[in-house]
Amino acid sequence: MINASGQGGQLAFDGQYVSITRNGFLGRASHGRGEKKLHISSISAVQWKPAGPMVNGFIQLSLGGADRQAAKGSRTMNAAKDENSVVFTKKQQPEFEQLRAAIEQAIAAGHAPQAPAAAAPSLADELTKLAALRDQGILSPAEFEAQKARLLAQ
Incomplete structure (x- = not known):
C-alpha cells in the first residue's frame, strides 16, 4: 500500500x-x-x-x-x-x-498485450509421439498400448 x-x-x-x-x-x-x-x-x-x-x-x-x-x-x-x-x-x-x-x-x-495460452496438444499429436517412441524402441509395444489406452480414455 x-x-x-x-x-x-x-x-x-x-x-x-x-x-x-x-x-x-x-x-x-x-x-x-x-x-x-x-x-x-x-x-x-x-x-x-x-x-x-x-x-x-x-x-x-x-x-x-x-x-x-x-x-x-x-x-x-x-x-x-x-x-x-x-x-x-x-x-x-x-x-x-x-x-x-x-x-x-x-x-x-x-x-500490455497478453501472451496467448499454449494450445493443448491434440489426441492425434499425442498418439503420433507415442508411436515414434515405440518405433525408436524407447517404449515397448505393451507400454505403447497402455499409454494409448490412457489417452483414449480421457
Missing part, C-alpha cells in the same frame, strides 16, 4: 484500487466527506504538475478519454476543484512521485 497525503486529500494505492480520501476543512468543503475508490482499469492517465518553490503541485487521475489541459496559470486552481485530484506542497511531493510511478506502472501493465 502506497499512501500520500496532500492539501485537503490523501491518495492510497494497493495495486488494484486508488482511494481518494478528503480530510481537513479545505478537502471536505470542496468535495465532501468520504472516500472514492477507482479501479486501476478505469484510470486512463495521470496528469502531473510538480510543486515549485512558490506554487503547489498536483496529481490528477483521468478517467476514460483525454482531459483538456487548462490554461497555464490556472491548472492548479482547476485541479483543486477536481474530485480526482489532490494538490501537494514541495515537501509532500516525494510521496506523490512514488505513488504516481506505481499507478503509471499498473496502467501500463493493464494495457
Whole structure:
C-alpha cells in the first residue's frame, strides 16, 4: 500500500484500487466527506504538475478519454476543484512521485498485450509421439498400448 497525503486529500494505492480520501476543512468543503475508490482499469492517465518553490503541485487521475489541459496559470486552481485530484506542497511531493510511478506502472501493465495460452496438444499429436517412441524402441509395444489406452480414455 502506497499512501500520500496532500492539501485537503490523501491518495492510497494497493495495486488494484486508488482511494481518494478528503480530510481537513479545505478537502471536505470542496468535495465532501468520504472516500472514492477507482479501479486501476478505469484510470486512463495521470496528469502531473510538480510543486515549485512558490506554487503547489498536483496529481490528477483521468478517467476514460483525454482531459483538456487548462490554461497555464490556472491548472492548479482547476485541479483543486477536481474530485480526482489532490494538490501537494514541495515537501509532500516525494510521496506523490512514488505513488504516481506505481499507478503509471499498473496502467501500463493493464494495457500490455497478453501472451496467448499454449494450445493443448491434440489426441492425434499425442498418439503420433507415442508411436515414434515405440518405433525408436524407447517404449515397448505393451507400454505403447497402455499409454494409448490412457489417452483414449480421457
